[in-house]
Structure formats: structure tokens, C-alpha cells
Amino acid sequence: MVGSKNNKRTRLVILYSLASILLLVMVYPYLYMVLNSFADWKQVDKKLIPTSYTLQSYSWLFTGGESGIARPWLGAFFNSVIVSLASTALMMLFAVMVAYALSKLKFRGRDTVNNFILFHMFFPSIILLIPSFLIIQKLGWYDTYWALIIPKGMSLWAIFMYTNFFKAVPTVFIEAAKLDGAKDFQILYRVMIPMSKSITSVIFLFLLMERWTELLWDMIMVQNDNMLTLNVLLSQMFGPYATYPGPLYAGSVLLSLPIIILFIIFGKNFQQGMQVSLK
Known part of the structure; x- marks a missing residue:
């Protein structure tokens, strides 16, 4: 023993x-x-x-270093916050509506739409980069928030995740809500969404992290320093400021800190959501 x-x-x-x-x-x-x-x-x-x-590295960032020309770090940070939150909100809004329709409503072409979403998830998005850029120019959205938010306001992955979750929700809840006179939008926002808090935490964190760290699209869509996002501003430092590794590390900390804080705040919900999504 x-x-x-x-x-x-x-x-x-x-x-x-x-x-x-x-x-x-x-x-x-x-x-x-x-x-x-x-x-x-x-x-x-x-x-x-x-x-x-x-604190020399952080002081160097916000005062402009040897050039004395301060880079718009605070402005870039708020640009990233605005763009990331707005894009994530749109992605989740469209995702829950489309997922509810695909999982609980019967209409002609539903399977075709579902198969198209699955196919498009494996389609390399970079192929559509040039057409998307030309469309943005034609619309006059270049160097605006619209260019950073609207084209990134749809996530097929989020639709796929919500669709699978909604399919697992018993139809008895929906039938009971309809007997009480609830319409589809009321069922969605009063029944389905409250029941999907765990998976919503997972989707929200992944979408926000993906949009927060987006580089290529933001780099192409804006040139005005006042419209730069934080990751684009940080990427511009690697050329002329490569001999200053301290400020590069400081900028990287600023870029990653909000995501870490969110994971700490929503950590419990994230774990529950991951367990639900893997079942």
C-alpha cells in the first residue's frame, strides 16, 4: 500500500x-x-x-522618439476598438439571423445555401481581395470606417457554429413560443439567443480576436494616418524603427493586451462554450 x-x-x-x-x-x-x-x-x-x-520604450512611442513627431498611437488604438467592435457586432447579428433561418425555418433552397456556406469556408478569401478593393473604390469608401467595417461584417464560420447549435435546440421551445403568439424575430432574440450564451462567448472572442489582429485588409484600405489601426501602425515600425526593439515590444504589448483582458473576463464562459461546441 x-x-x-x-x-x-x-x-x-x-x-x-x-x-x-x-x-x-x-x-x-x-x-x-x-x-x-x-x-x-x-x-x-x-x-x-x-x-x-x-518606461523609456513606452515614452518613445507616444512622444515620437528622436524625430519628435508622435505617432498616432492613441488614435490608432481607438480606431482598432471602433472597427473591431462594429465588425464583430455585424458578424454576430447576421450570423444569428442566418443560422436561425437555416436551422429552424423551412424554405426552398435551404440546403443549397447551407452547402454554399460550407464550400465558401474552404475558399481562399485572398482571391477576392482585388475585386473587393475595386468595389470599395467605386463606392467611395476608401480611407473610411465603412471600408474597414462593412466588408468584414459577415462571418461564415460564425453562421456555421450558430447553425449547428440551433439545430440541437429542441423544437418544443419554439412551438411553445409560437403558441404564445411570438414571431420568428421574437423567438430568435427571446428564446434562441438567451439559450446560446456559452457558444456566443466563444464566437464573440474568436471573431473579435480575428478582426483585432487583421492586417492585410486594413493596410490596403487606409493610408491616412488618422485612420490607421493599431496593427497597421505597428507593422510600419519594423522598417524605419527596426533598430529600436524596445518600442516594438511595447507596441506589441499594447496590441495584445485587450485580447488578454477579454479572455480573462470571459474565461469561464469561453470554457463552457468550447465544451458545448465540441460535443
Whole structure:
């Protein structure tokens, strides 16, 4: 008995040690980025863990460094917030409406629409980049929020996820709501959406993260410094400011911080949603 307990304890120690090592391997790149964003410039990329810290890198970002011309970091941050939240809201709005129609309504061509969505999910979106750019120019949306928000306001992946979830909802709830006189929109927003909070957290976080980190589209659609998003502004630093790694790390921290905060806030709902989506 004593030997078996010792063996079990030894296995647990080994497993926890391996898990701790793997966790450190996954977390360390971000930790390295954060530490070097605060590190003294003489120690940036010189040590695995810097020993001297300063706010010089962040001060350099917001004051313009040696040029004295401050880059629009705060403006770019708010542009990213506006564009990401608006695009995510549109994606989720369209997703729940289309998914409800595909899962609970009967109409001619429903299977065709569903198959088209599945096909388009495997279609490389970069092929449509040039036609989309020309359409934006024709509409006069270039260098505007419309160009950054509207074309990114539809997510086939979100439609697919909501459709599969809504199909699993028993029709008895919908029939009961119809007996009470509820219309389809009322059923959607008073029955289906409240029942899908867990999967909604997963979809919201993934869509927001995808839109927040979008680079190619934002880089092509705007040139005005006042319209730049945070990731585009950060990408522009790698050329002329490549010799200043500290500010690059600081900009990367600013870009990733909101996503990390959201995951911390919605972590519990995210885990529940992942469990539901994998069933």
C-alpha cells in the first residue's frame, strides 16, 4: 500500500512538472515581450530576463522618439476598438439571423445555401481581395470606417457554429413560443439567443480576436494616418524603427493586451462554450 501510494505520488509529481514546463514554454514568449518592453534599452534582447527596467520604450512611442513627431498611437488604438467592435457586432447579428433561418425555418433552397456556406469556408478569401478593393473604390469608401467595417461584417464560420447549435435546440421551445403568439424575430432574440450564451462567448472572442489582429485588409484600405489601426501602425515600425526593439515590444504589448483582458473576463464562459461546441 505504501509503495503504491509513493508510486502514485511520483507520477503526479512528474505530470505536474511536465505540465509546468509546457506552460512555461507557451507563456514565456509573451512574458519575454512584456519584460523587454519595460527593459532598459541596453538589455533589450541581451538577456533572457532583464534586470533593469524603465518606461523609456513606452515614452518613445507616444512622444515620437528622436524625430519628435508622435505617432498616432492613441488614435490608432481607438480606431482598432471602433472597427473591431462594429465588425464583430455585424458578424454576430447576421450570423444569428442566418443560422436561425437555416436551422429552424423551412424554405426552398435551404440546403443549397447551407452547402454554399460550407464550400465558401474552404475558399481562399485572398482571391477576392482585388475585386473587393475595386468595389470599395467605386463606392467611395476608401480611407473610411465603412471600408474597414462593412466588408468584414459577415462571418461564415460564425453562421456555421450558430447553425449547428440551433439545430440541437429542441423544437418544443419554439412551438411553445409560437403558441404564445411570438414571431420568428421574437423567438430568435427571446428564446434562441438567451439559450446560446456559452457558444456566443466563444464566437464573440474568436471573431473579435480575428478582426483585432487583421492586417492585410486594413493596410490596403487606409493610408491616412488618422485612420490607421493599431496593427497597421505597428507593422510600419519594423522598417524605419527596426533598430529600436524596445518600442516594438511595447507596441506589441499594447496590441495584445485587450485580447488578454477579454479572455480573462470571459474565461469561464469561453470554457463552457468550447465544451458545448465540441460535443
